Amino acid sequence: MQAVAAQRLTFAGGTARVGKWIVLIFFFIFTFLPLIWLLISSFKTNLELQTNAFGLPAIWQFQNYVNAVQISSLPRLFLNSVIVSVCSTFLTLAVTSMAAFVFAREKFPLQQPLLNLILAGVLVPIIGLMAPYFRLVNSLGLYDSLVALILTYTGINLPISTFLMHGFMKTIPAELEEAAEIDGASFVQRFTKVVFPLSRVGLVTAGTFVFLFSWNEFIYALLLTSRTASRTLQLGIRFFVSQFFTDYTSMFAAIVLTIIPSIAVYVFLHEKIIKGLTSGALKG
Template sequence: MFSSLSKRTLVILFSLLIIIPVSMVVITTLKTSDYFYLNPTGLPDAVTFQNFVDIVKENNLHVHFLNSLIVTISTIFLCLFVASMVSFVIMRLKGWKSALLYGVFIVGMMLPAQVNMIPLYGVVDALGLLNSLIGLILVSTTSFMPIVVFIVAGFMKTIPSSMIEASTMDGASEWQIYRKVALPLSAPAMATAAIFIGVMVWNDLLYPLLFVASPDKKTLPLSLLDFQGEYFTNYPMIFSGVLIASLPMIILYIFLQRYFIEGMTAGANKG
């Protein structure tokens, strides 16, 4: 009885930790900026959706939204494409060569992004890719690649060797084994990596702040900084932007949640 009650209490507390801040964000978007400073935690005196209209019109949110969408989708595609091939090579090499290649990407996960900022800026500048979405995509791809390799390679290692050997005996080439056996079986891990990387890139502020300067190249998180001033911050407008920015990630998770759960539990099930 005590154990069941404790679990329910923890679930309720955890739910409140999520529901209360989200509710405050939603309520704040329905207030005017003046009324927010008069009553920050209270209900709005008059519900208004003007904040959503103003943030789209005044801040060109549709342009920044599209930039974030391009960067996020491109980064996810490149990360999954390259990481899946690298993971397949790690699975097929075996022995110390496989461990060495896998270890290189593990070391890449250990290095914080701040350590590489100065040399990375120099490389991007030398390539003439500063202040461009292409440069931002390439930087994001190389930065998050180790995490995707870690997820996908760990899953591919659980693929039964008998399936690979059977494909080889049937005359399948390495490319055919990769495309028709390894990739379909790794779909849960790929979906898990896609959600994880998608959230990271979509919400990333560091790299856009470092590599993007033009207003028309800004991503969504970077554009929300425009509403934060030295003496005044328009929180209702910021929270409206945050609410809009969160919708694509919610939709992504709704469509891929089955694969995400399968990917997270695959290792335990196969163990």
């Protein structure tokens, strides 16, 4: 009797084990193989792409990558994306760390309602605000400029960044500031000398979030710019289809080039990124 039960258990264990690996392998194939296909195809001729989809290229066409850079003005797109992402990250951190400092360390009337109001912004589906943002940027005379994107990304990230910074600053012991105050530190010095330097982890978390958002943002880059000169990388990718026309494999090369920086950062920092994400998630 017991032997039968034990046997049944190992049988169940066996199917569970097979099922487990089917699931794991399925998701491995789904996430990994398309990327590999794209990478290998980017070295093929267009004829090979249609006749030999799954083999290796007969001759590796590095020329595709030369075409990619020439046709797509990638360097310009990269530069624009770096400018927009770096500026909006620093601007967001500056604005929200000051606000979070006041909310977390001071007492004043209407403090909680004001904080709740800002944090409620997290719930707003930003995509619904296309028309007003379009109008706002136009009335400021900023349409089709990188400044428009920097300001918009800072505005959009205000609630989440305030939330992260406020949560972090709350955990800094008050004694440190009190000691600084006794030593004659002013309001500004308590921020610049005590709270801000101690918020490094919070700044990195919020900064990473804003940077990634700005780097990957597409909708507002699409809506608020029109010239090639103010295109970010993500928006630029959209125009590859018309730029490369029927030279598909050069277009693949251009897409691969846009992906490489993200993957490079991920390969070096994946443990940190995953750890940061999980600790943030557990706290939130």
